[in-house]
Amino acid sequence: MRLDLRLASFCAALLFSHAALADEPLPQRWVSAGGSLSEWVVALGGEDRLIGVDTTSQHPASLRALPSIGYQRQLAAEGILSLRPDLLLGSEEMGPPPVLEQLRSAGVRIEVLPSKPDLASLERSLRRMGELLGTPESASRVFADYRQRLERQRQWIADAQRSQKAPGVLLMLGHADSAPLAAGKDTAAAWLIEQAGGRNLTDHDGYKALSAETLMVLDPEVVIYADRTQKGAIDPQALLKRNPALAATRAARDGRLLALDPTLLVGGLGPRVPDGLAVLSAAFYPSAQALTAEAAR
Amino acid sequence: MNPAVHARPLFIALGLLLLLALWLSLALGPVSLPLQETLQAALRLLGLPLSGAGLEQAELILGQIRLPRTLLGLAVGAVLALSGVAMQGLFRNPLADPGLIGVSSGAALGAALAIVFGARLGGLPEAFAPYLLSACAFAGGLGVTTLVYRFGRRNGQTSVATMLLAGIALTALSGAAIGLFTYLADDTTLRTLTFWNLGSLNGASYARLWPLLIVTIAVALWLPRRAKALNALLLGESEARHLGFAVERLKRELVFCTALGVGAAVAAAGMIGFIGLVVPHLVRLLAGPDHRVLLPASALAGASLLLLADLVARLVMAPAELPIGIITALIGAPFFLYLLMRGRS
Numbered sequence: 001m002r003l004d005l006r007l008a009s010f011c012a013a014l015l016f017s018h019a020a021l022a023d024e025p026l027p028q029r030w031v032s033a034g035g036s037l038s039e040w041v042v043a044l045g046g047e048d049r050l051i052g053v054d055t056t057s058q059h060p061a062s063l064r065a066l067p068s069i070g071y072q073r074q075l076a077a078e079g080i081l082s083l084r085p086d087l088l089l090g091s092e093e094m095g096p097p098p099v100l101e102q103l104r105s106a107g108v109r110i111e112v113l114p115s116k117p118d119l120a121s122l123e124r125s126l127r128r129m130g131e132l133l134g135t136p137e138s139a140s141r142v143f144a145d146y147r148q149r150l151e152r153q154r155q156w157i158a159d160a161q162r163s164q165k166a167p168g169v170l171l172m173l174g175h176a177d178s179a180p181l182a183a184g185k186d187t188a189a190a191w192l193i194e195q196a197g198g199r200n201l202t203d204h205d206g207y208k209a210l211s212a213e214t215l216m217v218l219d220p221e222v223v224i225y226a227d228r229t230q231k232g233a234i235d236p237q238a239l240l241k242r243n244p245a246l247a248a249t250r251a252a253r254d255g256r257l258l259a260l261d262p263t264l265l266v267g268g269l270g271p272r273v274p275d276g277l278a279v280l281s282a283a284f285y286p287s288a289q290a291l292t293a294e295a296a297r
Numbered sequence: 298m299n300p301a302v303h304a305r306p307l308f309i310a311l312g313l314l315l316l317l318a319l320w321l322s323l324a325l326g327p328v329s330l331p332l333q334e335t336l337q338a339a340l341r342l343l344g345l346p347l348s349g350a351g352l353e354q355a356e357l358i359l360g361q362i363r364l365p366r367t368l369l370g371l372a373v374g375a376v377l378a379l380s381g382v383a384m385q386g387l388f389r390n391p392l393a394d395p396g397l398i399g400v401s402s403g404a405a406l407g408a409a410l411a412i413v414f415g416a417r418l419g420g421l422p423e424a425f426a427p428y429l430l431s432a433c434a435f436a437g438g439l440g441v442t443t444l445v446y447r448f449g450r451r452n453g454q455t456s457v458a459t460m461l462l463a464g465i466a467l468t469a470l471s472g473a474a475i476g477l478f479t480y481l482a483d484d485t486t487l488r489t490l491t492f493w494n495l496g497s498l499n500g501a502s503y504a505r506l507w508p509l510l511i512v513t514i515a516v517a518l519w520l521p522r523r524a525k526a527l528n529a530l531l532l533g534e535s536e537a538r539h540l541g542f543a544v545e546r547l548k549r550e551l552v553f554c555t556a557l558g559v560g561a562a563v564a565a566a567g568m569i570g571f572i573g574l575v576v577p578h579l580v581r582l583l584a585g586p587d588h589r590v591l592l593p594a595s596a597l598a599g600a601s602l603l604l605l606a607d608l609v610a611r612l613v614m615a616p617a618e619l620p621i622g623i624i625t626a627l628i629g630a631p632f633f634l635y636l637l638m639r640g641r642s
Contacts, residue, residue, distance in 0.1 A: 105361060
């Protein structure tokens with residue numbers, strides 16, 4: 001009996017030490033190539049590990065102070081090595097492949113995480129980041145919270161749609177003064193509009209310029225401007241003066257012109273997406289009681 | 298016209314400049330390696346069994362990142378400059394550049410095709426997929442140049458003027474096709490296309506290097522054999538013919554060498570402007586129009602200039618990198634203007 005116990009504890013110790021050996025030391029110096037990945041690292045409490053980010057990592061603003069490794073698809077091996085990173089984090093878009101190969105042979109760990117805008121990809125990414133940060137529980141908590149917020153959002157939209165039809169929405173990308181590009185049906189913008197309970201009106205691919213006549217034919221109920229230079233709310237008077245065709249649409253008549261931070265449109269499901277969706281849905285369904293960020297939690 | 302500089306001192310100076318550029322390109326980078334470590338790592342690469350702290354990292358940076366990149370820069374710079382000389386000789390115009398016979402726009406067209414539609418092909422064999430872009434760029438350059446040459450042929454004669462005009466027309470046509478692809482492309486492909494058009498020596502590896510090295514060596518050995526014929530061509534086509542040179546064959550060889558050289562360079566490093574235009578012009582100002590000097594001196598100067606430009610490209614924004622085409626244009630264009638102004642006074 002005693003022997004059995006000793007044997008058992010020995011086995012347990014063996015098991016433990018084996019598990020400890022299998023655990024590599026956690027990477028301490030991180031380089032992140034991908035806007036929403038960097039954002040998630042910060043959200044999971046790993047900002048102090050980041051020593052470099054790519055040009056798409058613009059949020060939170062504190063990341064812009066870090067050394068820039070350039071565009072995520074045009075990384076340079078020696079530049080990244082000069083930061084002495086343990087880990088390079090990026091999406092499938094990261095490249096070019098020969099540079100990743102050079103980095104790998106120099107001993108940099110490379111983690112390619114999925115960036116598709118679906119919850120399964122996000123869950124896998126967050127779990128991996130949690131493991132790498134050494135805080136898997138808090139990462140799974142963050143994910144559960146995130147999923148719950150999106151679920152409430154969906155519920156709220158279903159409720160709101162009982163009293164109001166889904167509005168037709170057009171999202172314009174770019175400077176409102178020049179000819180902005182309308183988001184097509186396969187874009188992240190269309191995905192965002194549909195998640196917020198709107199109906200994307202376009203049926204082209206990608207982002208294309210729209211003629212004034214097409215704009216009048218589509219006659220959107222809501223127009224969203226995603227303009228990098230836009231700070232704060234839109235001044236409808238000035239906008240309509242510059243875009244006369246817009247004035248003939250229902251959106252302009254009803255004053256439903258919205259501003260959206262264009263960085264929400266890149267890099268899949270970032271931490272700011274639920275808040276952005278809540279704002280959009282509130283504008284899509286003005287008569288329903290707004291689902292504030294606090295109420296959603 | 299008397300050359301400002303005699304051939305021998307010019308070659309010595311350009312040789313020293315190239316050695317300096319080679320050394321700087323190997324010794325400097327975003328990762329700062331001490332001189333001693335660089336030397337030791339270089340010796341290790343040559344097979345000496347040295348060991349020391351951090352030497353493996355230094356050897357990797359030197360052997361796998363800087364050396365292939367330096368060789369790529371050497372080859373691209375030399376072959377672009379040589380092609381520039383060939384074109385300026387063929388068109389008997391110091392403002393000619395390899396783009397005139399459509400090789401650059403053809404390569405850009407091929408690359409745009411590969412970038413925009415490559416992903417849709419999908420079923421490519423694993424081994425070929427990384428080379429799709431290079432292969433398409435090379436094929437595009439060669440294809441459009443062949444067309445331009447064909448348009449220039451009439452009754453067994455090649456009219457250089459017709460070729461020039463056909464080159465302009467086909468460049469415009471390629472531009473329209475590229476514009477259409479740009480319109481069809483999504484955001485990420487668009488950025489890839491933009492970056493490709495600015496050129497870069499980034500991500501050089503031995504596997505991608507050897508086709509270009511072979512082409513460069515072939516062009517660098519072949520063109521100087523035609524130096525006398527090129528000199529005779531300066532007098533005019535019929536004069537060269539009366540002097541006993543096979544002018545039609547010469548034209549064919551020049552076009553072929555340029556298409557091959559520029560095609561391979563563009564396939565390996567993207568579009569890099571100004572080297573093919575400025576370098577031969579500059580060397581001609583220094584050494585006169587004798588192609589026996591002009592050809593090798595341009596190769597040396599082109600390689601040095603590209604290596605130095607690449608050094609700027611990878612250091613100035615480190616740890617990020619600038620596309621090298623920006624640097625060559627930024628240095629090349631004002632320098633060219635300076636030469637023009639100086640020549641006038």
